[in-house]
Amino acid sequence: MNRFLQGSLLAASVIASTLTVADEVRPPFNQRPAFLLGEVSQHYYDGITDDLLTAGLGASGLASPTPPGFVEPLQPGPQELRRLAIYNNYRALVDTVPGGGYGVFFGPQVGGSGSGLIPGHEYVAYMTVPGSEVSVTVMAQVPDSFDPRRPCMVTAPSSGSRGIYGAIGTAGEWGLKKGCAVVYTDKGTGTGAHNLASNAAQRIDGTLSQADEPVLFRAGLNDPARADFNAAWPDRFAWKHAHSRANPEADWGRHVLQSVEFGFYVLNRRFGRELGNNQTLMTINPRNTLVIASSVSNGGGASVRAAELDERGLIDGVAVSEPNVNPRPDSGFTIRQGDGPVISGHSRSLLDYTTALALYQGCANQAPGIRDIAPLNGVFNPPAVGANICSALASRGLVSGVGTDEQAAAALRILNEDFAIQPEQNLLAPVHFGLSVAQSIAMTYANAYGRTGVDDRLCGLSLAATDALGAVTPLDPVREAALFATSNGIPPTAGVNLVYDAAAGQPTLLAASTSPGTGLPDHGFEALLCLRALAAGQDPQTGEPLQGEAADLAQRIAAGIDAVRASGNLRGKPAVVVTGRADAILPINHTSRPYFGLNRRVEGEASGLYYYEVLNAQHLDVLNGFPGIAERYIPLHHYYFQALDLMYDHLRHGTALPPSQVVRTVPRGSLTTPLAAANLPAIAATPATADLIEFADNQVRIPD
Structure with a gap:
C-alpha cells in the first residue's frame, strides 16, 4: 500500500472519529473557515491577456530585464501591482539569464504549452490564527486544468519574508503546470510597510491607503504616540515581519495548514455537489486529494512545520528545498562530512548564526584566499571598511592577530570552526554581506522573536529611505506606490534601508555609518555587536550574562526562538529535502543536515525522510546570472522540481523514493557555455555507495 493511500485512510479514520451520530448519517458540507476575515476576492484569468503564473507576461516577459510599468506611477492599479509583483518575485528566485537553464530545464514554457500562460481562478483573503489579531494573507490558484476526479494540491508559503506571490516561481509554477490547486500564504510577513509620517499602508491588493480600513499592517501606535515618534524620528517605516509584535514564525506551520483548509473551501465552492438550501457537499476533501507541502527557504521551513503539526491528515507528503528549519537541539547525535571534524555544535x-555572520563576515571578507577571489567582493565590500571592522573586533578582543590579514583570517576561522559554517560557503558569504542579508535578517528576527515594536528601535536601528550620503530622507512617492510589488518584505528593500540611529553625527545608512565608540566607518559595528549580544544572551567581549532590560529582552528573544524550533517528528509522512552544500544564508550544519539527524532520532525506522545534498549549489539561484558566480554554481531550482516530481510519483504511483545522497553536479566553468544535461545529473534511484548519506551510530554521515 503506498503512502498516499495510507494517508487517505488515516484522514478518513480521523474524520470518522470526530463525527457525531448526526454527522454519521449526514455527509459533511462545505463551510467557510472561521479563521477567514472579510470577503474572499475572486478573479478569473483567461490565459491570453493575463494568467495565474506569469500575469500575462509569458516566459519571455519574465525573462525580460525591463519590468512592466504603470499607467499612473503614483496610483498603480491592483492588476498592475499584481503583474509587477509576479515579475519581481519570480525573478528574485529563478535565474532567467540565458545559458543558466531557464527555458531548457525550468521555466513556464518547459513542460507546459506556448509561452507558459495558465488560465484559471485566483482567490485571495485575509485570515488569522487563534490568539492573534495580526492578519495573514492567503491565496488559492485553481488552474483550468485542475481535474476534480483526480484532485491534487500543493502548498506555496512564501520564501523569505516575501508577500503572497513569493512562491509563484517555485511551488506555484510546478503545481500549476501539474494541474494542481496551489495554496499560498505570506506567513504574516510580506511587504506590510507602514509609513509612520503619512500613515499610509498597503491594502490586500497592494494599493495604498491612509484610511481606517483593513490593510496588510499598521504599527500599534495611536495618533499621539505616532506623532511623538515622528517628531523624534521622522520619515521612518514600520515593517510587518519586524514590528507586528507577533513572532509570525511561531505560527508558520499553522498558516500553511489553514491555507490547505482554504484550498478545500474554494475548491468545493467550485466543484462541490450542490444540495440546495445553500448547502454544498464537500466532494473534494483530504480523503481523495493528494496534498504535497512544499516551497523553498522560509516557505520550505513553514511546510515542514505544517507537516509536524498536521494531526488531521491534511498533508500526504513533503517536498522542500533549502528549508529554513530550526531543529530542536539534540546533543545525542553528531554530523561528519567525509573524514572532516565531528560536529557536535549543530542546530544553532x-x-x-546570522548575528555571528553580521558581526564577523565584514572582516572575514578581507581574509587571504577570500579577499581577491570571492565573486563581487571588491564591488560590494570596500577593503577600508573591512579593515575598520577587523580593527573594531580586535579592540574588543573578539579576534586575534596583528593587521587586517591576520584578524580577517581569525574572523573566518571563528565562522568556519566555532560556528560550523561550511568552507564551501566562504566564497558567497561576502556578496551576501555586501547585500546586507545577514544584517537585515538579524535586525528583523531579533525584533520578531522579542515581539518588539517600531518604537523600541532595537539596538538603535530603524527603517527609512536614505540619500546618496546615507542620511534619512522621505521615500520617493513613486517608489512607495510600488512597494507591494517591489519589496521582498525585509529591508533593505525597494528603497527602504537599515538606518543606524546612534551613528556618529546623525542617523545614517547602516552600511555607511560610523560607530560612536570607534570613530571609524565600520558598517555600524556597535549596532551589530548589540544584536549579537541579544542573540547570545551575554556580552560578546566578557561572556558575562546580560543585565537589566537587556537581559529581559534577550530572554524574550530566546523564548521566541524556542517557539519556532522544529520537533523532527513528521508523523511518518514521506518527505524529501534538497539543499545546496554552498548555501551561505542558511548554513547546512544548522538546518537540513541536523533536521535529517533529528528526524532519524525521533522517528527511527518509521522515518520517511530522504535528504539530497547538491554540490555546487547555493541558496539564491538568481545570483547565478552574475559573472564569477555563474561559472561556479548550478541551479538548485532544477533539483527542487525533481524533488517534487519524485514525491508526486511516490504518492500517486507508489514509486520508491531514492535513498539520501550527495548529487555531484558539474559547473559550467564558462559564461559562454550553457548548462547541459551533463552538468545536472539526476537524483539517482540507486546511487553509488560512495554517494550515500547515512544515519548510523547516532551520526549523520555525509560523503565529501
Missing part, C-alpha cells in the same frame, strides 16, 4: 538557531 537562525538568529545565533
Whole structure:
C-alpha cells in the first residue's frame, strides 16, 4: 500500500472519529473557515491577456530585464501591482539569464504549452490564527486544468519574508503546470510597510491607503504616540515581519495548514455537489486529494512545520528545498562530512548564526584566499571598511592577530570552526554581506522573536529611505506606490534601508555609518555587536550574562526562538529535502543536515525522510546570472522540481523514493557555455555507495 493511500485512510479514520451520530448519517458540507476575515476576492484569468503564473507576461516577459510599468506611477492599479509583483518575485528566485537553464530545464514554457500562460481562478483573503489579531494573507490558484476526479494540491508559503506571490516561481509554477490547486500564504510577513509620517499602508491588493480600513499592517501606535515618534524620528517605516509584535514564525506551520483548509473551501465552492438550501457537499476533501507541502527557504521551513503539526491528515507528503528549519537541539547525535571534524555544535538557531555572520563576515571578507577571489567582493565590500571592522573586533578582543590579514583570517576561522559554517560557503558569504542579508535578517528576527515594536528601535536601528550620503530622507512617492510589488518584505528593500540611529553625527545608512565608540566607518559595528549580544544572551567581549532590560529582552528573544524550533517528528509522512552544500544564508550544519539527524532520532525506522545534498549549489539561484558566480554554481531550482516530481510519483504511483545522497553536479566553468544535461545529473534511484548519506551510530554521515 503506498503512502498516499495510507494517508487517505488515516484522514478518513480521523474524520470518522470526530463525527457525531448526526454527522454519521449526514455527509459533511462545505463551510467557510472561521479563521477567514472579510470577503474572499475572486478573479478569473483567461490565459491570453493575463494568467495565474506569469500575469500575462509569458516566459519571455519574465525573462525580460525591463519590468512592466504603470499607467499612473503614483496610483498603480491592483492588476498592475499584481503583474509587477509576479515579475519581481519570480525573478528574485529563478535565474532567467540565458545559458543558466531557464527555458531548457525550468521555466513556464518547459513542460507546459506556448509561452507558459495558465488560465484559471485566483482567490485571495485575509485570515488569522487563534490568539492573534495580526492578519495573514492567503491565496488559492485553481488552474483550468485542475481535474476534480483526480484532485491534487500543493502548498506555496512564501520564501523569505516575501508577500503572497513569493512562491509563484517555485511551488506555484510546478503545481500549476501539474494541474494542481496551489495554496499560498505570506506567513504574516510580506511587504506590510507602514509609513509612520503619512500613515499610509498597503491594502490586500497592494494599493495604498491612509484610511481606517483593513490593510496588510499598521504599527500599534495611536495618533499621539505616532506623532511623538515622528517628531523624534521622522520619515521612518514600520515593517510587518519586524514590528507586528507577533513572532509570525511561531505560527508558520499553522498558516500553511489553514491555507490547505482554504484550498478545500474554494475548491468545493467550485466543484462541490450542490444540495440546495445553500448547502454544498464537500466532494473534494483530504480523503481523495493528494496534498504535497512544499516551497523553498522560509516557505520550505513553514511546510515542514505544517507537516509536524498536521494531526488531521491534511498533508500526504513533503517536498522542500533549502528549508529554513530550526531543529530542536539534540546533543545525542553528531554530523561528519567525509573524514572532516565531528560536529557536535549543530542546530544553532537562525538568529545565533546570522548575528555571528553580521558581526564577523565584514572582516572575514578581507581574509587571504577570500579577499581577491570571492565573486563581487571588491564591488560590494570596500577593503577600508573591512579593515575598520577587523580593527573594531580586535579592540574588543573578539579576534586575534596583528593587521587586517591576520584578524580577517581569525574572523573566518571563528565562522568556519566555532560556528560550523561550511568552507564551501566562504566564497558567497561576502556578496551576501555586501547585500546586507545577514544584517537585515538579524535586525528583523531579533525584533520578531522579542515581539518588539517600531518604537523600541532595537539596538538603535530603524527603517527609512536614505540619500546618496546615507542620511534619512522621505521615500520617493513613486517608489512607495510600488512597494507591494517591489519589496521582498525585509529591508533593505525597494528603497527602504537599515538606518543606524546612534551613528556618529546623525542617523545614517547602516552600511555607511560610523560607530560612536570607534570613530571609524565600520558598517555600524556597535549596532551589530548589540544584536549579537541579544542573540547570545551575554556580552560578546566578557561572556558575562546580560543585565537589566537587556537581559529581559534577550530572554524574550530566546523564548521566541524556542517557539519556532522544529520537533523532527513528521508523523511518518514521506518527505524529501534538497539543499545546496554552498548555501551561505542558511548554513547546512544548522538546518537540513541536523533536521535529517533529528528526524532519524525521533522517528527511527518509521522515518520517511530522504535528504539530497547538491554540490555546487547555493541558496539564491538568481545570483547565478552574475559573472564569477555563474561559472561556479548550478541551479538548485532544477533539483527542487525533481524533488517534487519524485514525491508526486511516490504518492500517486507508489514509486520508491531514492535513498539520501550527495548529487555531484558539474559547473559550467564558462559564461559562454550553457548548462547541459551533463552538468545536472539526476537524483539517482540507486546511487553509488560512495554517494550515500547515512544515519548510523547516532551520526549523520555525509560523503565529501
